[in-house]
Amino acid sequence: MTIDHDSLPRSGGPLPGPHRPATGLLDRPDGAVRARAVAPPRRHRRPVPSRYALPLTLLQVDAVALCTATAVANRAIDPATRLTPLLGVAAVLPLLLLLNLTGGLYRTRLTLSVLDELPALAVRAVVATAFAVTLAGCLDGRWPDCGPATPARLTVLLGAQLLIAALGRAVLYHLVRRIRRSRPNPVLVLGAGRLGRRVAAALDEHGEYGLRPVGFLDADPPLLPGDTDLPVLGGREALEREVRRHRVHHVIATAGAADEAETAATLREAARLGCQVWLVPALREYGSLPTAPIAGGDHLWGFPCLRVGAAAMRRPGWVGKRALDIFAASFGLLLLAPVLALCxxxxxxxxxxxxxxxxxxxxxxxxxxTVLKFRTLRPSNEHESATRWNISQDHRMGAVGRVMRRSSLDELPQLWNVLRGDMSLVGPRPERPYFVMRFSQAYPEYADRHRVPVGLTGLAQVNGLRGDTSIEDRARFDNRYIESWSLWQDVKILCRTAALMLHPDGS
Known part of the structure; x- marks a missing residue:
């Protein structure tokens, strides 16, 4: 992924051209300045602050649609065989909302379209209704059989629910577009090349997206003729300042660029600051990879947009990760107490x-x-302890130390670090400050590993990257773990770690 730059002379200042950003002063060749009339800035109403307003309202729309549809359908069912409205809603509603949530139907999107969502809504409504019918049969002690009119009754239920949900969403989306036009949110565009400028122009012209560009982020902007008044605010170092200054909640990264590591670091920093990050790829075919708009894909006036996931520690499941750490560390310390004593x-x-x-x-x-481990070797001094990289072949290590290091038993006291909150069960392995400084200078992505708590084990370790292995590969695996984090991934890594401890040779 790179910023859309062009092989032209470059400058670090504002974009050139006949419409240079107005500053109130105009430079003259003799070094003097004279006042210049500045056009009054466009006034916008304060943006809508909550990013959860639309998802919560969509959830309410679906709940009202199901309740209303259940009441309508029950009027056509015989009292002796029909589900009660209360039972029908209680059985279907939680599952339906959960299916819609996991399917991305409550995400805030750039392009709002009921027709795009209708197939996904229909499939999930069928699944939830089938579950409710099966549950009713189980409660009655027999397979559900309401006579020959059952298909028609279910069709009424599904049809009414989809119709009401679609109408509710259509009205809601109409209101959201109006609010977006009157209260646009400020947005930063990463990349001041041609693609970035086109995206900024599209946002400025089409207020229904609710995003108002306030400037470009580009450490090395190209000199392109154009008619934009947006300034280049700086590179990565300006991101946090501008996010706080303009209260930015969205960053749009335009691909194409010169320094991939700098771009990746800027996107990670934006996610850490709580911004929703959108990526506009240089090749439009990339936009067809996800199933838009449900699986994270979207478009902005014809430009494909890919939603970049939120920072790992801002995802809902992160609370579950900490709960798993506390439970597993407590249980492990109690269960392994005899092993710890023997060690x-x-x-x-x-x-x-x-x-x-x-x-x-x-x-x-x-x-x-301060990390705790069982001592496997007594270093000669503190400097050796802080700066020596590997002691696995040290002749001073005894038989007990070699066995404990090979089996990772020397790491067990770190369960106390997990319980204290210094570490997690799964995460990038912690390193000594001396080596962190060296590796961060040599490998640009190494410092990004510290976006999450360090761990007893990690994705790099279960792939064999421990000891004298590539630091660059470790950093790549650690960052991959962070960006694709899920609670289930932690469980998988713990299972693979347990298998490696039982079979250190990898069998």
Whole structure:
């Protein structure tokens, strides 16, 4: 992914051209300045602050549609065989809303269209209704059989629900477009090349998207003739300042560019700041990969847009990750207490006093904490402990230390770090500050690993990247884990870690 730059002379200032951004002063060749009339800025009403307003209203629309449809359908069913309205709604509503939620039907989108959503709404309504009919049969102790008119009755229910839901969404989307035109949200455009300028122009001309460009972010903007008044606000270093200054909730990244690492870092920083990030790819075919608009795909006046997922720690399941950490660490410390005691005795016999080894490691947001491990080798001094990379082949390590390192038993005291909140069960492995500094200078993506808490195990480790392996590969796997994080992925990594501990040779 790259910013849309062109092979033309470059400048770090505002975009050139006949419509240069108005500053109130005009430079003269002799170095003097003279006043210039500045056009009054366009006035906009305050943007709508809550990004949850539309999803919550859509949820209410679907709930009202189902309740109304159930009441309509029950009027056509014989009292002796029909589902009660209360039972029908209680059985269908939670499942229907959950299916719509997981299917992306409550996401805020750029292009609002009831017809785009209608097939997905219909499929999920059929599934929820089938579940309700099956549940009714189970409660009656027999398979549901309401006579030959059952298909017609279910058709009434489904048809009424879809019709009411579609009409409700159509009215709601009409109101949302009007609100967007009158209260646009400020947006930053990442990339001041041709594609970025076209996207900015489309947003400025079409208020139904509710996004008002306030400027470009580009560390090395091209010199392009054009008619835009938007300034280049700077590179990555200006992102946080401009987000807070303009209260930006959306960032649109236009692909095509020169420095992929800088672009990726800027997108990650925007997600960390809580912005919704949209990617406009240079090749329009990319826009057809997701099933728009349900699976994250959208379009902006013909430009395909891909929604970039929220930062991992801002996703709803992150609370479940911390709950899993607390439960598993507590249970593990209790269950493994005999193993911990045996390890401590073995270490005491092998290396003498000082069973636990304490070392400084870098965790979330670069904060330093003290990690606990069983001592497998007694370093000669603190400098060796902080700066020596690998001790697996050190001749000073005894048989107990080698067994514990090979089986990862020396890592078990870190369950206390997990319980304290210094670490998580799954995450990028923590490293010493000395090496974090060195690796961050050598590998641009290495520092991005600290966007989430570090972990006992991680995606890089279960893929064999531990010990003397590529740091660049580790950083790539760690960032991949963060960007695709889910609670189920944590469970998979824990299962693979347990298998590796039982079979260290990978069998």
């Amino acid at each position: 401590a005795l073995a270490v005491r016999f092998d290396t003498g006093p000082g069973v636990l080894f304490r070392q400084q490691r870098t965790g979330l947001d670069g904060r330093v904490f």
